Amino acid sequence: MFNNTTINRFQDLDTPFYYYDMEVLRQTLDACREASAKHGFHVHYAMKANFNPRVLDMIQSFGFGADCVSGNEVRAAIEHGFGKDKVVFAGVGKSDKEINFALDADIFCFNVESVQELEIINELAGAKGKKANVAIRINPNVDAHTHHFITTGLDENKFGINIWQLPDVATALRKCENLKFLGIHFHIGSQITDLEVYKSLCTRINEMQDWFEDHGFPVKVLNTGGGLGVDYYSPNGNIADFESYFQVFKSFLNVKPGQEVHFELGRALVAQSASLISRVLYVKNGKKKNFLILDAGMTELIRPMLYQAYHLIENLSRRAEVRGLRSEAEKQASDLTPHTTELKYDVVGPICESTDCFQKDVDLPESFRGDLIAVRTAGAYGEVMASGYNLRDHVQSVYSEGVA
């Protein structure tokens, strides 16, 4: 992701910014498209992961659909050319305004998360003389074996409709004449790295589709959600294993003739394509701790503070190549100089909160004011969660192919 030319280019730019490696993004999308097309699977990109306009344009150009969780995401998807017949709208709290907007946009499907929501969509669709396609988001009570802050498919989570409420769903669907039942939807959590979890999900989906068919509701769409994880520890050239992921569903999902299988991947498509680039403002060497104080903090990337998430942190300015050391002998010799002394730092941001810390006790080469620091694997749930807290400037974006 970073060669010398790229790092030299960064020297002239104001920090902090997100750096998007569009080639990494392209390769990731290519790998996903190839692996899913093999089985005839449909992928909707979960836009919440990153709605940077350049990123959206590239994802759309690969023919993926869009999975949206707000009216504005539905609008952005359509504005960026995602076909409305490939836009799905999930979310546990859709407002009437958002539902009306999506009805007017004639989107493919609402993923409905409560019986009450079914009734409201029915009412709003009726007022417009329309019929809305719906899929029922079921909370399958399957443990995603990921961090509890990003687990969504357990009984204690707010998402989806619990299995014991399905008789009420059936009653509502029979009553609601402005709804067309398309299928069932699941999403059990994010950053899932244990593919066994998806086998358990398949078993539950198979049971659930039988339940609906037995109650007189033919299931056309099986939407398995997203959640495929990425490797935050070794980001270089490490694209998610889409082959194995889709193969699990091919092997364990009971797909009947005429059914479509849908996926809603977010993180796995975009995470490795971006890094947050920042500069060291100050170095504070305390008695107990060394602090590297960056010009980026939780206002630019909140995942470590919000989810205790790990991101690899690199000092780009202290790389041997960046310091002009080319031969192995030079690099070896440089290891003896003070510049390559390894120290432990708490890497923190400038925000007035003690939680504004990217990571504690990071081993880094001795670092200095002005050094460029990369926080890797920041393409998912990074820029989109940036905030203006402390009245900070909005974080900028820089692309490997030209500057925005």
Ligand SMILES: Cc1ncc(COP(=O)(O)O)c(C=O)c1O
């Ligand atoms: C309903 C739904 N689908 C898909 C996703 C995408 O998840 P991921 O980015 O982990 O693939 C999310 C993320 O929270 C979600 O809530």
